[in-house]
Amino acid sequence: MPTRxxxxxxxxxxxxxxxxxxxxxxxxxxxxxxxxxxxxIVPPHCKLVTSIALPPGAIVPAAYAAITSDVPGxxxxxxxxxxxxxxxxxxxxxxxYSAKGERHRIEETVRNMAIEGMQLRGWKIxxxxxxxxxxxxKRIGATLAAVILWG
Amino acid sequence: MPTRxxxxxxxxxxxxxxxxxxxxxxxxxxxxxxxxxxxxIVPPHCKLVTSIALPPGAIVPAAYAAITSDVPGxxxxxxxxxxxxxxxxxxxxxxxYSAKGERHRIEETVRNMAIEGMQLRGWKIxxxxxxxxxxxxKRIGATLAAVILWG
Amino acid sequence: MPTRxxxxxxxxxxxxxxxxxxxxxxxxxxxxxxxxxxxxIVPPHCKLVTSIALPPGAIVPAAYAAITSDVPGxxxxxxxxxxxxxxxxxxxxxxxYSAKGERHRIEETVRNMAIEGMQLRGWKIxxxxxxxxxxxxKRIGATLAAVILWG
Numbered sequence: 164m165p166t167r168x169x170x171x172x173x174x175x176x177x178x179x180x181x182x183x184x185x186x187x188x189x190x191x192x193x194x195x196x197x198x199x200x201x202x203x204i205v206p207p208h209c210k211l212v213t214s215i216a217l218p219p220g221a222i223v224p225a226a227y228a229a230i231t232s233d234v235p236g237x238x239x240x241x242x243x244x245x246x247x248x249x250x251x252x253x254x255x256x257x258x259x260y261s262a263k264g265e266r267h268r269i270e271e272t273v274r275n276m277a278i279e280g281m282q283l284r285g286w287k288i289x290x291x292x293x294x295x296x297x298x299x300x301k302r303i304g305a306t307l308a309a310v311i312l313w314g
Numbered sequence: 315m316p317t318r319x320x321x322x323x324x325x326x327x328x329x330x331x332x333x334x335x336x337x338x339x340x341x342x343x344x345x346x347x348x349x350x351x352x353x354x355i356v357p358p359h360c361k362l363v364t365s366i367a368l369p370p371g372a373i374v375p376a377a378y379a380a381i382t383s384d385v386p387g388x389x390x391x392x393x394x395x396x397x398x399x400x401x402x403x404x405x406x407x408x409x410x411y412s413a414k415g416e417r418h419r420i421e422e423t424v425r426n427m428a429i430e431g432m433q434l435r436g437w438k439i440x441x442x443x444x445x446x447x448x449x450x451x452k453r454i455g456a457t458l459a460a461v462i463l464w465g
Numbered sequence: 466m467p468t469r470x471x472x473x474x475x476x477x478x479x480x481x482x483x484x485x486x487x488x489x490x491x492x493x494x495x496x497x498x499x500x501x502x503x504x505x506i507v508p509p510h511c512k513l514v515t516s517i518a519l520p521p522g523a524i525v526p527a528a529y530a531a532i533t534s535d536v537p538g539x540x541x542x543x544x545x546x547x548x549x550x551x552x553x554x555x556x557x558x559x560x561x562y563s564a565k566g567e568r569h570r571i572e573e574t575v576r577n578m579a580i581e582g583m584q585l586r587g588w589k590i591x592x593x594x595x596x597x598x599x600x601x602x603k604r605i606g607a608t609l610a611a612v613i614l615w616g
Contacts, residue, residue, distance in 0.1 A: 164372060178581040179574070181560060185582050188504065194586075195556050197503040197526060197614070201348040202339065206371025219556040220508025221466060222526055222614075224348060224373055254346050254370040258332060272330070279329040280336050284345075312348070312373075315523060352499040353490065357522025375499060375524055405497050405521040409483060423481070430480040431487050435496075463499070463524075 165224065166314030167212050168205055170243070174298035174306035180231040183305035187229070187296075191309060195219040198309075201226060205245055205255030205310070211292070215313050227309035228259035228273070232300045240269035242295035243308045244277035249287040256280045257310050266297040316375065317465030318363050319356055321394070325449035325457035331382040334456035338380070338447075342460060346370045349460075352377060356396055356406030356461070362443070366464050378460035379410035379424070383451045391420035392459045393446035395428035400438040407431045408461050417448040467526065467614035469514050470507055472545070476600035476608035482533040485607035489531070489598075493611060497521045500611075503528060507547055507557030507612070513594070517615050529611035530561035530575075534602045542571035543610045544597035546579035551589040558582045559612050568599040 171193055175186025188194035196217045203226040217223055228241040241261035248255065258276035260269055270293055281288050298306035322344055326337025339345035347368045354377040368374055379392040392412035399406065409427035411420055421444055432439050449457035473495055477488025490496035498519045505528040519525055530543040543563035550557065560578035562571055572595055583590050600608035 164369065177585075179562070179578055181562070182578055182581050182585075184504075185558075185560075186585055189585065195506055197506050197528075199350055199501055199503045199526065201350045201373060202335075204346055204348050204371045206369075209371065218466065218508075220506045220511065222503060224350065226348075256336075258336075260330070260332070276330055276333055279333050283328075283333070283337055283340065315520065350501055352501045352524060353486075355497055355499050355522045357520075360522065375501065377499075407487075409487075411481070411483070427481055427484055430484050434479075434484075434488055434491065 164206055165209055165312035167210050168310055168312050169212050169214050170294040171311055172294050172296035172308040174296050176301045176304045180303055183231055183303050184229060187305045187307045193311060197222045198225045203257035205257060207252050207254050224312045225309050226257040226259060227307055228261040229307035230261035231305040233303045235300055235302055237263060237300045238265055239263055239306050240266050240295055240297040241306045241308045242269045242273040242293060243310050244273040245292040245310060246277035246281045246288050247290040249289045253286055266295045270295045315357055316360055316463035318361050319461055319463050320363050320365050321445040322462055323445050323447035323459040325447050327452045327455045331454055334382055334454050335380060338456045338458045344462060348373045349376045354408035356408060358403050358405050375463045376460050377408040377410060378458055379412040380456060380458035381412035382456040384454045386451055386453055388414060388451045389416055390414055390457050391417050391446055391448040392457045393420045393424040393444060394459045394461050395424040396443040396461060397428035397432045397439050398441045400440045404437055417446045421446045466508055467511055467616035469512050469616060470612055470614050471514050471516050472596040473613055474596050474598035474610040476598050478603045478606045482605055485533055485605050486531060489607045489609045495613060499524045500527045505559035507559060509554050509556050526614045527611050528559040528561060529609055530563040531607060531609035532563035533607040535605045537602055537604055539565060539602045540567055541565055541608050542568050542597055542599040543608045544571045544575040544595060545610045545612050546575040547594040547612060548579035548583045548590050549592040551591045555588055568597045572597045
């Protein structure tokens with residue numbers, strides 16, 4: 164059961180889309196770990212920290228949005244939003260969204276997604292945290308935003 | 315090594331396809347956990363249970379089929395089939411399938427997939443379990459069927 | 466933290482693309498485990514071994530490339546490359562690539578991807594390991610190449 168989490172984001176061009184994704188992970192500070200994608204909950208009492216020095220090669224559960232593009236000049240954005248409940252014994256909810264388009268548009272959508280998710284649960288929101296990464300592609304680009312769980 | 319498993323299914327409309335998927339997970343009783351997708355084995359001696367009260371935010375390995383659609387009125391179905399071997403020291407096999415279409419069609423396909431998988435192993439089938447979730451989309455819908463491992 | 470890894474590959478036709486993928490996993494020797502996909506690091510001091518007898522149903526982190534096709538006669542290939550650093554206290558990097566086309570073309574691309582990834586880190590390469598699986602589809606086929614971590 165994870166006890167801490169942090170937000171990370173990055174963007175990069177690369178030789179292939181996977182290289183661009185690798186560059187984005189490196190810029191986000193998680194490029195030398197083994198990210199495992201999961202759906203998308205912050206456990207109760209899990210604490211937000213600025214960052215965690217993850218051991219290289221560690222297997223790390225994460226919720227993330229990522230997008231790649233091979234259209235030079237295109238603007239791509241990826242964002243995550245975390246809605247934390249008023250009742251601290253309940254879990255937080257992470258939503259992910261990525262698309263062509265600018266930061267403000269992706270941020271608005273992903274915030275609304277998290278708000279909707281909490282409404283569906285019937286839970287009031289204590290705090291809403293977001294991180295969005297916007298990137299203009301040079302040749303082949305990737306951008307990502309992530310919530311990393313640890314503990 | 316997981317020791318118990320259960321079947322779950324759900325369906326929902328939502329604000330986005332990810333919200334619809336979140337609603338389907340909630341209806342399936344696994345919406346407040348961190349699902350990690352895996353390929354698709356029931357360990358030997360792993361026991362079927364009705365359901366497990368998973369701690370919120372727990373990291374939970376699961377095999378699942380899911381499908382989303384933004385075509386109002388469309389019928390979508392997702393199913394999983396578990397083939398268990400006669401020799402209880404061997405593992406079971408999970409197959410997943412989702413598509414446009416009705417329950418009976420998806421169930422037939424996913425059952426055949428599990429039967430084929432056991433034939434490929436040269437193992438006789440002791441039991442074949444399936445769960446299928448059919449859903450008619452209102453605006454943006456998702457349906458899923460899952461096998462959750464725990465233990 | 467994984468301490469050992471091995472390379473695996475396989476290919477198969479099947480009743481559906483998931484059955485073909487299952488057959489490829491079986492041929493690779495990992496068809497009776499629960500593979501969890503991760504991005505793509507070999508931890509420092511993690512040792513290459515020929516193969517590991519994985520317990521059936523074990524949850525196994527892996528980096529892999531896979532491709533399926535339902536075009537009879539089509540040639541598909543999947544490959545992984547591992548670049549290991551001169552400084553053994555740093556981690557190795559795994560890259561994955563799959564596409565229509567022959568082994569030599571996929572191998573060249575995935576090697577270059579790993580070389581680029583190490584250049585991005587500013588790390589010199591001590592060793593570069595690759596495994597590529599090429600397959601000509603009969604009806605519905607899959608091929609995969611994988612790095613399996615264990616520990």
